[in-house]
Amino acid sequence: MPEVLEVSGLSVDYVLDRGDVRAVDDVSFALGRGEFLGIVGESGCGKSTLLFAVAQLLAPPARIAAGSVRFKGANLVGLTDSQLCAVRWRDMSVVMQSAMNALNPVKSIGAQFRDAMRAHGKPPKDEIEARSAEVLRMVGIDPVHLRSYPHQLSGGMRQRSMIAMALLFTPDLVIMDEPTSALDVVAQRSLMVQIKELQLAYGFAVIFVTHDMSLISHFSDRLMVMYAGQVDELGATRTVFDRPLHPYTQGLLEAFPSIRGPKVTLRGIPGNPPDMARLPSGCRFQPRCPHAIDKCADVAPDLVELDEVVVRCVRRQDGSLPVTAGQEIAGQEIAGQEGSLSR
Amino acid sequence: MSIPLSLGQPAGEPRRLPSSHALARMGRAVRSNRKATVGAVLLLFFILVALFPGVIAHDNPSLDAYQPHLGPSTAHLLGTTAYGQDMFAQLVWGTRNVMIIAFTVGLATTGIAVLVGVAAAYLGGLWDSSLGVLTDVLLVIPLFPLLIIIAAYAHGGGTLLLIVVITVTSWSYTARQLRSQALTLRSRDFLQAARVRGERRLYVIVMEVIPTMTSLIVASFLTNALYAILFASSLQFIGLGDPNTVSWGTMLYWAQNNAALQTGQPLWAIAPGACIAVLGAAFALLNYAFDEIGNPALRPVRRRARRPELRTVPGSGRA
């Protein structure tokens, strides 16, 4: 199956007065047709920056320092806005975190849909109206709201109308930056379910960035864990959940409570993410890692494939940390909730 | 675009700036920002002239002993007025009057504004709303016509009247600005910490809040000084200052009265006018530089070649 997206060695720098800071460091991954990739990490790990870099939406002082982003075979890095126009929205669309901020407050929803459609060809008025109504219905919103302004809709409706807008041309790839974070838990879940249903129905690939690992685990095909600008683990969701290799991934899993299953002590990950301008020596995670040894501060590990998963960990790679350590709880999670797409 | 949280900001540590630290930071900022340096140098120049006028101009500015209507020459750098006074001497000695007005009004206005603004933020309630109403009203009533009316009733006052009148009408806007900032500071971490330590309110206000507002206070001083100069010289220009004082504004008054522009003595009007502009520009430059220092988004953007990554060959990615 030809890949929809191929990111190679992507690095993003922030150009600041006191020197460039690398927010995304040498990230590579590929995405197949209709595949759902979840990207997880703490605030500040670079996941949003990565998304914008892929969508070519960076603004100064951020800039792509190295790497390529091949979308359906063509490298998008370095193209001008007018060159990108052909691809934008038609083949690749974006859903942002806060619809309140992402929608123009002085234009009605319908007008914004119209702008998007008119930017790519000159469809006649009735075609625009028909399609706009159709996508709204797809997400469960009454088309009468085309006349509404963003502030007149509820939070959940706003997010869903953003998703509707993203599907105007049924693109091949939809990039989503924490679209559920601003919603309450119930709305979150129902929105996720809706996104998954649409994805299965229309077959578009999704890159979904979030800090909420438990939420994404039920919907994504593959999971990528980011820390301090780097990919630390990447593999099939179930595999990563059953058997997290990176101590950070383990920490994330252990930090989420489960309604079912045995009561376990919640453990957070002590410490804070590093200052990107002053990274620790060797492995970036070692100051907070419960399994760190001296070697971890000396060697900066590469991403290495290990049992169907790529992981960046000194001790996993040299075998000094056996794969079976600390896996029990995670396995039960997935087993108990597998296949439940009920609302 | 939000810069990743962990870019150089140690998490959790509240930012506080004791005044000495703030002033040092400002000093560094002034030196690095070109606009600020130019402004500071100009200001310093005028201050020196105001302090030591006799060093530069040897003539008595009010003495009308010379031949009138002379053009510039080595004896009279700018020529003489229609009354036979040396223009250059007037210009130099007039600096003192202008600087006195600028600094007195600037300091007085800012001082009152700090007191009232911070008090309003902390006392709240009736104090706060009265200040609000007062400021909004004064903001809307056009100041210059008001100044004209007051000065007219007083039959044109001397420098002191100008200072008092300008101060009284200008302090409220600054007070409001300072109040807003004081309000936001009230709930900040390091102030909570001070309260928990048991520090008394007044101590907190004087030793913690006010030093943190240093940059806004300095900016207010600069703005008020600038407006003081413009308003005062305008009032003097239309004859509402004391025409017998030696000042740039009064020079302009006499120049206008004698139709200086039409009768071929343009310097009489242009010279003091230009000085006002330059001194005003010094204050304005410093003020603008402080604006940029406070709000990095406004700083000049170094224009880079479009999409430099176009040139770099996309790196050989690692799978």
Added chain:
Amino acid sequence: MRFALRRFGFFAVTLWAALTLNFLLPRLMPGNPALAMMSKFHGELSPQSLNALEILFGVNTHTSLASQYVSYLHQMVTGNFGTSLDFYPASVASVIGSAIWWTLGLVGVTTILAFLLGTGLGIVAAWRRGGRLDSLLPPVFVIASAVPYFLVAMVLVLIFGISLHWLPYLGGYNVTSDTPGFSLTFIGDVLSHAILPALSLLITTIGTWILTMRNTMITTLAEDYVRMARAKGLPGRRIMLDYAARNAILPNLTGFAMSLGFVVSGAILIEYVFNYPGVGYMLLQAVQGEDYPLMQALFLLITVAVLVAILVADIATALLDPRTRTAG
């Protein structure tokens, strides 16, 4: 609706404040200045005019301050501003009536031009961030803001009026050769006399408009919905105007109106330099002639004009922003 009521309330309060200020000022000055003025005209004024003036200035009255205040307000509301002393026996109202059109024309046209040109330049400067226009603007207009209004006027007079003889620089029209009317020569005369004053006013006021528009545009351009517009592949101009500028201009409108106070100050000084027969020039003449009734009335007029402008700007903001329209 509540929003409109609040603004009207504010309007009323400020108007009341201005009236009260007018009332108190002559009474607060040491040695009521009106006293001297009154004695000059004692024999020449009719008893009603005299009475009206006495009420205005608190001269020769043995009534309490409070009752003076009431009569004063009554007079103001009925539009009785007294008789002008400079232009005796014309009433203040009629005198103002002749001057007001000149100022309206000058200030009105210049403000509209400054607004259009200023916001346009500000938008483009922010859009091409880091370009020539953007780096040039801030320092140029920072300096321009410090230049006193009359200096600009004088320099223009010197260059274009006196040295080059291109344009007239005194008065509103050529008093000796023309009579007011709707003839083409008169209108042409008026226009040529208006060029230099208008140019002075334009130069001194446009700076703030450009700068504030640029600054709000810069902030707006960092908003998510602008990035979203880019993501949708919208053409640059549409993003600049429809998404950025339309949002950036909203907070500026009221600020623009507030800055009218400065436009007014500029107009007064510029009219003075050019002897332009507008309201500002008249105010200064009144000051020099100690024509206090005229002075007071002009002050009130100017204040009301600024207030009305602010009200209009507020209404415009409310109309343009759908968020206020549907809210309370």
